[in-house]
Amino acid sequence: MPELCLVCWVLLLGLAQACPEACDCGEKYGFQIADCAYRDLEAVPPGFPANVTTLSLSANRLPALPEGAFREAPLLQSLWLAHNQIRVVAAGALAPLGHLKSLDLSHNLISDFAWADLHALHALQLLKMDSNELDFIPRDAFRSLGALRSLQLNHNRLHTLAEGTFAPLAALSHLQINDNPFDCTCGILWFKAWALATAVSIPERDNIACSSPHVLKGTPLGRLPPLPCSAPSVQLSYQPSQDGAELRPGFVLALHCDVDGQPAPQLRWHIQTPRGSVEIASPNVDADGRVLPSALAADGQPRFQAFANGSLLIPDFGKPEEGIYSCLATNELGSAESSVNVALATPGEGGEDALGRRFNGKAVEGKGCYTVDNEVQPSGPEDNVVIIYLSRAGTPEAAVVKAGGPEQRLPGLLWLAQSLLLLFLTCTCF
Ligand SMILES: *[C@@H]1O[C@H](CO)[C@@H](O)[C@H](O)[C@H]1NC(C)=O
Numbered sequence: 220m221p222e223l224c225l226v227c228w229v230l231l232l233g234l235a236q237a238c239p240e241a242c243d244c245g246e247k248y249g250f251q252i253a254d255c256a257y258r259d260l261e262a263v264p265p266g267f268p269a270n271v272t273t274l275s276l277s278a279n280r281l282p283a284l285p286e287g288a289f290r291e292a293p294l295l296q297s298l299w300l301a302h303n304q305i306r307v308v309a310a311g312a313l314a315p316l317g318h319l320k321s322l323d324l325s326h327n328l329i330s331d332f333a334w335a336d337l338h339a340l341h342a343l344q345l346l347k348m349d350s351n352e353l354d355f356i357p358r359d360a361f362r363s364l365g366a367l368r369s370l371q372l373n374h375n376r377l378h379t380l381a382e383g384t385f386a387p388l389a390a391l392s393h394l395q396i397n398d399n400p401f402d403c404t405c406g407i408l409w410f411k412a413w414a415l416a417t418a419v420s421i422p423e424r425d426n427i428a429c430s431s432p433h434v435l436k437g438t439p440l441g442r443l444p445p446l447p448c449s450a451p452s453v454q455l456s457y458q459p460s461q462d463g464a465e466l467r468p469g470f471v472l473a474l475h476c477d478v479d480g481q482p483a484p485q486l487r488w489h490i491q492t493p494r495g496s497v498e499i500a501s502p503n504v505d506a507d508g509r510v511l512p513s514a515l516a517a518d519g520q521p522r523f524q525a526f527a528n529g530s531l532l533i534p535d536f537g538k539p540e541e542g543i544y545s546c547l548a549t550n551e552l553g554s555a556e557s558s559v560n561v562a563l564a565t566p567g568e569g570g571e572d573a574l575g576r577r578f579n580g581k582a583v584e585g586k587g588c589y590t591v592d593n594e595v596q597p598s599g600p601e602d603n604v605v606i607i608y609l610s611r612a613g614t615p616e617a618a619v620v621k622a623g624g625p626e627q628r629l630p631g632l633l634w635l636a637q638s639l640l641l642l643f644l645t646c647t648c649f
């Protein structure tokens with residue numbers, strides 16, 4: 220069937236010669252090359268040979284790389300996209316290019332980059348992203364780039380780098396990251412140390428410099444003076460807290476979260492009561508106890524009053540407020556948490572805490588003890604249980620002895636004077 224064969228040939232030839240109208244395609248040294256540079260293109264043109272390995276789209280006017288932009292060219296090994304006007308590289312634009320070894324996206328306007336696509340580019344050896352508007356690199360951006368040798372991120376808008384960003388780059392030999400507006404705070408110190416110790420060549424080190432704070436502007440990172448930096452630590456204390464304090468129902472419970480750390484950590488409260496959980500991310504009352512506009516509760520008063528100084532007041536503390544109170548402090552060096560489990564009880568009768576476990580109050584050798592029915596050693600926040608014994612009206616109960624724990628540090632408050640409460644900090648009873 221000679222006619223059929225002719226059709227085959229035409230088709231084959233057609234495939235062999237497939238090339239977008241705007242481009243030049245050809246074969247050189249075993250590579251199938253498509254050259255579409257300097258063509259004023261505003262989109263990736265269709266019609267590439269399916270086995271194209273090298274594609275240049277440099278110096279065009281591409282505004283973005285949408286998902287599937289290179290669907291026709293899954294075997295690409297080199298992709299040149301420098302000097303376009305790309306702002307957005309969408310998820311799925313680069314991920315299909317598992318054979319890619321060289322990628323040049325430099326001299327664009329990229330601020331929105333689908334970093335997760337890099338996770339699929341296991342073969343990548345050269346990544347040029349310099350002269351863009353990147354202001355952020357996720358910590359795990361380079362986690363799959365074990366073959367990468369050269370990385371260029373200079374002339375972007377990077378303010379900081381997450382610790383360990385470059386750790387997965389086992390083959391890296393060249394890193395260019397100068398001319399970014401780095402914030403010289405505690406969070407960048409790891410990079411200074413890493414850059415000093417690494418065997419990776421890092422050119423233009425004097426231009427890897429601080430843009431803030433003002434006093435350090437222009438200081439090369441390598442010459443940064445030591446900064447006072449420490450990860451947060453927290454200590455939760457509570458009032459009433461002194462021996463033999465006695466309280467009536469309707470008292471105010473005060474928790475205080477004492478925070479240390481440089482830079483000053485952000486404080487959050489997490490409260491877990493049987494009715495549900497509450498998050499308080501910032502003070503909801505001012506120093507005079509006035510409710511801040513941002514925190515108006517339905518009745519005009521927040522149930523839990525969080526102050527800027529780290530105190531949390533719970534007026535008229537009752538059964539519904541029993542639960543686990545945690546304060547969390549976070550700064551750029553880490554975070555810390557401290558919790559206390561508060562339960563109400565009647566002297567001599569024990570009670571049930573927010574975890575639904577029954578407990579008994581006992582006095583053993585001058586110590587207050589907390590026992591749970593199943594005798595499981597408490598762990599986690601429930602290690603630290605405050606059992607508040609409300610006295611029955613009238614007759615004072617026999618003394619319940621308090622065991623002082625390391626968390627009890629604050630002096631008593633004046634309002635304690637008229638209160639009747641026996642406070643009890645956990646210890647383990649055997
Ligand atoms: C690409 O495919 C065409 C046509 O199928 C073929 O002629 C060419 O040799 C191939 N090139 C490479 C580098 O494999």
Ligand SMILES: *[C@@H]1O[C@H](CO)[C@@H](O)[C@H](O)[C@H]1NC(C)=O
Pocket residue numbers: 475505506507508526528529530
């Ligand atoms: C924090 O401020 C509140 C309101 O001014 C006050 O009641 C509380 O005692 C303060 N806490 C400490 C630990 O100073």
